[in-house]
Amino acid sequence: MDVDKMEEKDWKYHGEGNKSLVLSHVQLSRVLRLLKYPAEDSENPPQTVEQAFRQIQNIVDFSSNVMSSLLGEKFIHSGEVVKLPLEFVRQLSIRVQHQRPAWRCDKVMDIYSGCALCLPNLTSPVLHQPTHTPPLCIEIKPKCGFLPSSKHVSKDIKTKVCRFCMHQHYKVASGKWRRRSLYCPLDLFSGNRQRMHFAIRHLIEEPQNNFKIFKGGQCIYSSKEGSDDSLDLNSLLHHLRPYFLYGNNRINTTSKAVLNDFIQVLVNALLSGGGGGDGGMVTERQGEGRSFCEASLFNKERIRHGSQGLPSDSVLFRILQTQMLDTQDIEGLYPLYHRVEQHLQDFPKESVRTRLQIDGPYDEAFLEKLQKCPTEDDGSVEFAVAKVHQYRVAMTAKDCSIMVALVPSSEKEEDDEGQRQLRDFLSSRPPAFSYSVSILDLDPKPFDSIPRQLRLDQKIVSCYLRTGGALPKGSLPSLPGIFTAAEREDCTLLFHPV
Ligand SMILES: O=P(O)(O)O[C@@H]1[C@@H](OP(=O)(O)O)[C@H](OP(=O)(O)O)[C@H](O)[C@H](OP(=O)(O)O)[C@H]1OP(=O)(O)O
Numbered sequence: 158m159d160v161d162k163m164e165e166k167d168w169k170y171h172g173e174g175n176k177s178l179v180l181s182h183v184q185l186s187r188v189l190r191l192l193k194y195p196a197e198d199s200e201n202p203p204q205t206v207e208q209a210f211r212q213i214q215n216i217v218d219f220s221s222n223v224m225s226s227l228l229g230e231k232f233i234h235s236g237e238v239v240k241l242p243l244e245f246v247r248q249l250s251i252r253v254q255h256q257r258p259a260w261r262c263d264k265v266m267d268i269y270s271g272c273a274l275c276l277p278n279l280t281s282p283v284l285h286q287p288t289h290t291p292p293l294c295i296e297i298k299p300k301c302g303f304l305p306s307s308k309h310v311s312k313d314i315k316t317k318v319c320r321f322c323m324h325q326h327y328k329v330a331s332g333k334w335r336r337r338s339l340y341c342p343l344d345l346f347s348g349n350r351q352r353m354h355f356a357i358r359h360l361i362e363e364p365q366n367n368f369k370i371f372k373g374g375q376c377i378y379s380s381k382e383g384s385d386d387s388l389d390l391n392s393l394l395h396h397l398r399p400y401f402l403y404g405n406n407r408i409n410t411t412s413k414a415v416l417n418d419f420i421q422v423l424v425n426a427l428l429s430g431g432g433g434g435d436g437g438m439v440t441e442r443q444g445e446g447r448s449f450c451e452a453s454l455f456n457k458e459r460i461r462h463g464s465q466g467l468p469s470d471s472v473l474f475r476i477l478q479t480q481m482l483d484t485q486d487i488e489g490l491y492p493l494y495h496r497v498e499q500h501l502q503d504f505p506k507e508s509v510r511t512r513l514q515i516d517g518p519y520d521e522a523f524l525e526k527l528q529k530c531p532t533e534d535d536g537s538v539e540f541a542v543a544k545v546h547q548y549r550v551a552m553t554a555k556d557c558s559i560m561v562a563l564v565p566s567s568e569k570e571e572d573d574e575g576q577r578q579l580r581d582f583l584s585s586r587p588p589a590f591s592y593s594v595s596i597l598d599l600d601p602k603p604f605d606s607i608p609r610q611l612r613l614d615q616k617i618v619s620c621y622l623r624t625g626g627a628l629p630k631g632s633l634p635s636l637p638g639i640f641t642a643a644e645r646e647d648c649t650l651l652f653h654p655v
């Protein structure tokens with residue numbers, strides 16, 4: 158990308174999270190990810206250009222040297238740091254301001270450093286040929302997929318109800334979201350198609366910041382964050398229908414069938430090895446007790462084919478394994494964090510912080526530290542720091558997103574259109590898609606975010622225990638058309654035999 162020839166008109170607002178704002182190129186399959194700062198800092202940049210550059214380089218290094226090795230290279234696009242003309246950044250910041258959701262405007266885009274991360278645009282993959290049907294890209298932020306079993310967990314409820322489901326109560330109580338999502342990550346990570354299907358329906362019903370759909374690079378379905386606007390399922394179905402018309406269903410494809418087929422294709426991609434293909438070996442998951450959340454509405458008695466587990470080359474398996482590097486739970490980790498903190502206070506030289514790689518560099522030595530961490534605590538600062546590093550990596554895996562790009566198989570790939578239709582007709586299967594699976598948002602979590610984690614954990618658990626898992630009236634999702642009353646009663650009605 159030639160940064161000297163950058164023109165504002167070629168870039169548009171694409172999206173944002175808590176700490177970065179993303180712009181996409183109108184023609185090239187590229188995005189620029191810029192840092193955000195608290196609005197109070199908008200007059201004075203909170204860090205120097207060198208620090209901003211280092212922060213973004215750290216993101217690239219962490220993704221390419223650490224997360225890529227744990228999650229699998231094939232899923233990762235680490236990108237590169239670019240230095241943009243300041244005037245270009247300032248003009249863009251003004252141009253995109255009105256498109257930003259109000260609830261994200263407590264932070265402003267960094268207009269001082271000119272540093273940004275340049276990445277492939279995962280919502281308009283290059284494998285798409287412009288003449289054909291645009292790709293559908295589905296973004297899922299799955300969050301934590303297991304229940305802790307650490308001996309340090311002090312509240313029994315944490316071993317029964319997953320963090321996401323408990324957190325929903327806190328989010329509704331604190332006004333972050335008006336309605337509770339009934340999505341449960343443990344269902345998505347189960348590897349059981351029925352449970353995964355159930356989980357995805359709940360993501361569609363109440364997407365919050367966990368689910369988005371893009372068509373040809375445009376976001377066509379997401380929560381209108383902070384607003385009470387109801388979601389438009391009919392509009393979504395209108396977009397999806399052309400992708401799922403096939404065989405004898407060409408005319409009479411019901412909304413339910415379209416949605417079921419869409420979810421089935423998505424589940425296939427999530428269980429696959431990441432780029433076409435059939436998935437490979439099925440690996441047994443951890444003990445059943447850790448993989449069911451008591452707050453999930455999925456009726457576990459109804460599982461028809463037992464728990465299949467996740468294929469070891471699937472994106473969900475890799476993410477879950479990395480999340481499970483959090484072996485101590487925040488309650489067990491905090492004293493180890495405290496040991497490191499104490500050591501840094503006792504030896505305040507910068508060289509100590511550097512030797513322990515508290516703020517990077519995120520290189521092979523960092524990866525080795527966390528991979529070679531002994532199982533027994535010998536009381537050393539090295540043990541504590543390795544556990545903290547593992548925890549931070551697990552945090553990143555608990556907060557990353559998956560992007561699944563679905564491209565309808567082109568006529569070329571399908572030997573002959575007529576034959577394809579006949580095959581679809583005979584098999585009553587949805588049409589074929591090629592797909593690619595990527596993981597985004599693999600930033601390192603700062604060392605000093607750990608005390609906040611402990612406080613948040615305590616707030617979430619005490620809120621859940623205080624309310625007994627009950628929610629205020631009207632805070633349950635109610636998107637017409639996703640679940641009928643009967644389906645809520647019996648989720649097994651939802652599924653095609655597979
Ligand atoms: O703590 P959590 O689980 O609420 O996760 C935070 C996310 O909230 P969520 O619950 O997904 O809505 C939060 O997402 P939102 O701002 O709510 O969209 C961020 O991803 C935050 O990460 P960071 O501080 O920006 O690096 C996330 O913080 P970390 O815990 O990953 O630091």
Ligand SMILES: Nc1ncnc2c1ncn2[C@@H]1O[C@H](COP(=O)(O)OP(=O)(O)OP(=O)(O)O)[C@@H](O)[C@H]1O
Pocket residue numbers: 171172173174175176177178179188190276277278279280296369556558597598600
């Ligand atoms: N490479 C990419 N291609 C396409 N879209 C992207 C890409 N990277 C990010 N996005 C979009 O921009 C949004 C914000 O990006 P991202 O999740 O990285 O921000 P963040 O501030 O790190 O989020 P968080 O709130 O989790 O900290 C994403 O949800 C996604 O929709």
